[in-house]
Amino acid sequence: MFLPDIKLQNSKILIVDDNLQNVMILKEVIAEFGQVFFSSSGADALDLIPKVNPDLILLDIEMPSMDGWQVCRTLKQQARFADIPIIFITGHNQPSFEQLSLELGAVDFITKPFDAGICKLRVRNQLKLQQQTRQIIQAREQIQHLVKQVPVLITYWNKDWQLKFSNDFSGSWFAVQDPSERQNNKHLKQFFPEALSSAIQHYERIDGNEKQFVVEVNEGKTKFYYQVFQTALTSRNEDKGYLVTIVDISEVKLAKDALYSEKERLRVTLSSIGDAVVATDIEGLITFMNPVAERLTGWRFRDARNLKIENVMPLRDAHSKHELKNPLYIALSEQRIVSMALNSQLISRYGASYLVEDSAAPIRDKNGEMIGAIMVFHDVSETMAMSVKMSHLANHDQLTDLPNRLLLRDRLDVACASATTNNQKACILLIDIDHFKYLNDTLGHQYGDELIIQVSKRLKALLPPAYTLSRLGGDEFVVLMSGIVTVDTASQLARRLLDAMHEPFMLAGNLHNASVSTGISLYPDDAQDAEQLMRHADAAMYRAKQEGRNRFCFFSDELEEALLQRHQLEKTLRHALKHDELVVLYQPKINMHNHQVVGAEALVRLPDGNGSFISPAEFIPLAEESGLIIELGRQVLFKACAYIKLLLDQGLRVPISVNVAAAQFSSAELELHIQEALTVNELPAELLELEITETALMVDVLNTQNKLAQLKALGIAISIDDFGTGYSSLSYLKTFNVDIMKIDMSFVRDMLINHHDFEIVKTIISLGQSMGLKLVAEGVETKEQQKALLELGCETGQGYLFSKPIAVEPFLTFLKS
The missing domain is CATH 3.30.450.20 (PAS domain)
Incomplete structure (x- = not known):
């Protein structure tokens, strides 16, 4: 059987794209595979395909008059062209586009901009597959011709053993004189020698639809051996007949x-x-x-x-x-x-x-x-x-090729054991890049990865070969010091690493400054095992961040106590969330002209179990770090909406604002939670207000615009909280669809004694008025502040001058008074 070699150079490829530049780029990538044709529209492509009969079509989606999907659908409906493989090459990267393309019959989906090498490989593989398919068809035809020439007797009999078909047209089997009579319902015994016909009828009575056996036939002094394949044919459990195939294996035997x-x-x-x-x-x-x-x-x-x-x-x-x-x-x-x-x-x-x-x-x-x-x-x-390579990949970080968490843990266990045996110390430095998330979100993950690579190289260049530098993931690195380690050597190394980060990094063609915060923990001084050593270094690193970043901090008994307190606080918070024990207080917002209540802010408090409350400044950051902030925000939202409903039932329409954390704002569940809270309490949406910080809004500007549009579509009001303390980017702020701007209390508090704060408040009020926003001043504590704010044009205030945050019943009494 002959199968020709696969020669991709003889292939014909059709590119369908209305962008000539894309066509030229693709043509250059795939030119070596054969002739390349192109069309700039779907209609021209359908006219050209019958003339060219291409082996492969590279098809764009977005084209005038007829898009790529229509072209694909048209070709797949024509039997002549249905088998031509189609690869979509498009700028769309949404999963729905790829799904539709594959459902229409495309064999692949490449998004622009594409990697030329990968694109070339995909085209090559499809051309190779197409040619292999043709070879298989050719091979199947050759096999069919071959079977016709195989010296095998094939016969078909009805259930009464009357012959219905035989391929012995020449009469060469069993010396039949008149081959034409072989089709005339001859009985089995009239057709085969007695030994052969008896054996066939004997195996008919043995269970099983398929039998295989060898029969010896004596013709004079000559012995013949026939291998018989006998199959009973049935339909709907009724006997239809028998297929008997006979091979002369005499010479083989x-x-x-x-x-x-x-x-x-x-x-x-x-x-x-x-x-x-x-x-x-x-x-x-x-x-x-x-x-x-x-x-x-x-x-x-x-x-x-x-x-x-x-x-x-x-x-x-x-x-x-x-x-x-x-x-x-x-x-x-x-x-x-x-x-x-x-x-x-x-x-x-x-x-x-x-x-x-x-x-x-x-x-x-x-x-x-x-x-x-x-x-x-x-x-x-x-x-x-490959085994060595797989072992390396399993134990090393793919981005930096540094030892990963798995290999670090193994080396850390060895280092601790060695330190115990030799009465020495082991030490780890947990290093975290400061403000990495902001840089990553601003420049993009590609340059975030590049920064991690550059930081890893700079750190590694400063370490002795005996030390291990590993990447835990994200922007965290660990240095494992082994051998003779003291507090001084650890401190000196940490200082060198901090100083090395002061040289700017080149990213996206620009210099960027970066710093690191480092936590240091020693074994056996600070920990009893490797796991505790890592945990304590993490606590020390967070202390370094709390103290201003760009510094290192050793673990201490004080940190141990803080770690235990943090663990207890998280336990208390989780218990409160699980048992719905959070308390929501309400601080009224006052029209400072007539001292009427125009709204309130819902403020969450965490009971400590002893009749007091834990400050939000303590548990809110913890909720954000531990991922509990979304559930916390959801519970506050539902409690606030239930209270709005209670006020409505008593004839009081009081808008209440709820704070939304950055993680909660970016989550996909926020809109669903709001809809559910409004629906369950049968509330008009205008009585609910969301307070979102500048920082949360500026994380992803495009996503923020879409998110705000979805929230505004529900009918709720949006307030920018703590304005002036975040990015304050006017170019983006003017594109955000918000209703209210809150002036941060840090400016209001000192506005009468600090000229700069006064000017900031004045500017924010002017900006808000020019943008048609409502203004709310936070932290109003004196009548002098109230008077100054009114003179500047801010009518709404919130602060201890009017009321501190109060519980549900006192707030109701406050409203009625």
Whole structure:
């Protein structure tokens, strides 16, 4: 059977894209695969395809008049062109676009901008697959022609054993005189010799639809052997007839004994196809080598014939380089299958070396006598190299190639054990890049990764070879100090690492400054095991951040106490969330002209179990760090909406604002939570207000615009909280769809004694008025502040001058008074 070689250079490829620049780029990438045609529209492409009959179509989606999907749909509806593979190449990267493209019958989906190398490989693979499919069809046709020439008698009989079909048109089987009469419902006994027909009818009575057996037929002094394949054909559990296929195996049977030894040798050899195979006689002299063995040993079979196997296939230990005895001799002497020694290395005739493994086995004749042995082996060099590579990947960070958390833990355990044995210390420095999230969100993850790579290289350059630098993930690194470690050496190293970060990093063509915060923990001074050592270094690192960043901090008993308090606080917070024990207080917002209540802010408090409240300044940051902030925000939202409903039922329409944290604002559940809270309490949306900080709004400006549009569509009001303390980017602020601007209390508090704060308040009020926003001043505590704010144009105030945050019932009394 002949299958032509695959030649991709003869392929025809059609590019359909209305952008000529895209066409030229693609054409350059795939030019080596053959002729490249192109069309600038879907209609032109449909006219060109019957003329070109391409092997592959690269199709854009967005095109005038007829898009790529329409072109694809049209082609798939025509049988002539339905099998042409189509690859969509488009600037759209949404999963829905890719899903629709594949549903329409496309074989691949490439997004722009694309990697030329990957695009080229995908095109190549599809062209290769297309040509292979054609070869399979050609091979199937060749097989059909071959079957017609196979000397096999095929017959079909009804359930009464009357002949319905036979392929013996020439009458060469069983000396039939009139072949035309073979179709005339002849009975089985009239058609076959008695021995053959009796055997067929005998096997009919044996259970099973398919039978295979050999029948011996004597015709005079000559014996014939026929192999019979008999199948009962049924339909709907009713007998329909029998398919009987007969092969004359007389010559095979007669030659079987003479060919047994050679057949056994051939069977063993063929079963080892794909591996190197070397056969010898009982003296170890080579009698056969396959091409793989020739390649690995460097010997041609004609040159190696009758040479000792150890001369052609010298083996040695890969580690010690000592010569190894060829296992074929062991197989000959002990007459058993022998596996090759581990770490066996084959040295070829020309000095190349291969790691090899497999086995040797004796060869026997039909009487069981040993006539030689066969050696089957294969090259495992790539497998071993891949194993080493996989081990490396499993233990190293893919971005920086530094040891990862898994390998660090192993080395940390060893370092702690060694420190205990030698009465020494082990030390780790946990390093975190300051403000990395802001830089990552501002420049993009690509440059965030580049910063991590540059930081890792700079850190590694400062460390002795005996130290381990690893990346835990994100922007966290760990330095493991081993050997003779003191507090001074750890302090000196931490200082060098901090100073090294002061040199700017080049990112996106610009210089960027970065600093790190470092926590240091020593074993056994600060911890009893590796896990505690890591935990304490983490606590020290957070202390360094709290103290202003760009510094290092050692773990201490004070930090241990703070760590325990933090753990207890998190436990208290989780318990309160689980049992709905959060308390919401309400601070009124006052019209400072007439002292009427115009709204209130919902402020959450955490009971400490002793009748007091834990300050939000303590548990809110913890909720954000531990991922509890979304559930906390949800509970406050529902409590506030329930209180708005209570006020409504008593005839009081009081808008209440709820604070939304950055993580809560960016979550997908916020809109659903708001809708649910409004629906459950049957509230008008205008009575609910969301207070969002500038920082949360500026994390992702485009996403913020979309998010605000969705929230505003619900009918609720949006307030910018603590304005002036965040980014205060007017170019973005004017694009945000908000209703209210709150002036931070830090400016209001000192506005009458600090000229700069007064000017800031004045500017914010002016800005808010120019943008048509409502203004609310926070932290109003004196009548003088109230008067000054009114004179500047701010009518609404919130602060202790009017009321502190109060509970549900006192607030209701406050409203009625």
